[in-house]
Amino acid sequence: MNVERLADSADVLVSEITDPEEIVARISRTFGFPPTALAAIKRRFELEHLTADEVGLLASRSGVKSIVITHNPLPPESTTKARNAIGAHFDGPVTFADDLDTH
Numbered sequence: 001m002n003v004e005r006l007a008d009s010a011d012v013l014v015s016e017i018t019d020p021e022e023i024v025a026r027i028s029r030t031f032g033f034p035p036t037a038l039a040a041i042k043r044r045f046e047l048e049h050l051t052a053d054e055v056g057l058l059a060s061r062s063g064v065k066s067i068v069i070t071h072n073p074l075p076p077e078s079t080t081k082a083r084n085a086i087g088a089h090f091d092g093p094v095t096f097a098d099d100l101d102t103h
Contacts, residue, residue: 007062012103015055016071020045022078052082056089066093068103 007013024042027033033041050058059067067090074082079096086094095103 004058004062007058007064010062010064012066012068013055013059013062013064014068014070015050015058017052017055017069017082018045018049018073019051019078019082020049022075023073052085053089056086059086059090059092064092067095069094069096072096 020042023045024038027041028038055067055069067086069082072079083094083096097103
């Protein structure tokens with residue numbers, strides 16, 4: 001069974017989110033890894049995490065009513081970009097949760 005089927009018509013989709021480009025840029029600035037290592041890191045993020053577009057598509061295809069984003073490594077200035085990417089596919093409410101929030 002896949003997540004899309006599990007989430008079918010759910011009231012809330014709780015999802016993590018990431019931006020592989022942004023994460024790799026931050027890692028590059030901080031640690032100065034060589035390009036081959038950065039490419040491998042980016043690939044892991046692409047395989048193991050969801051982008052904002054993917055979250056929006058998942059929510060749309062599964063017919064959920066709302067989304068709560070958790071495990072969010074994006075800086076505050078990237079939240080608008082992520083919200084717009086989700087909104088390109090999903091028109092319901094989207095909440096970016098903080099630790100210890102209740103919903």
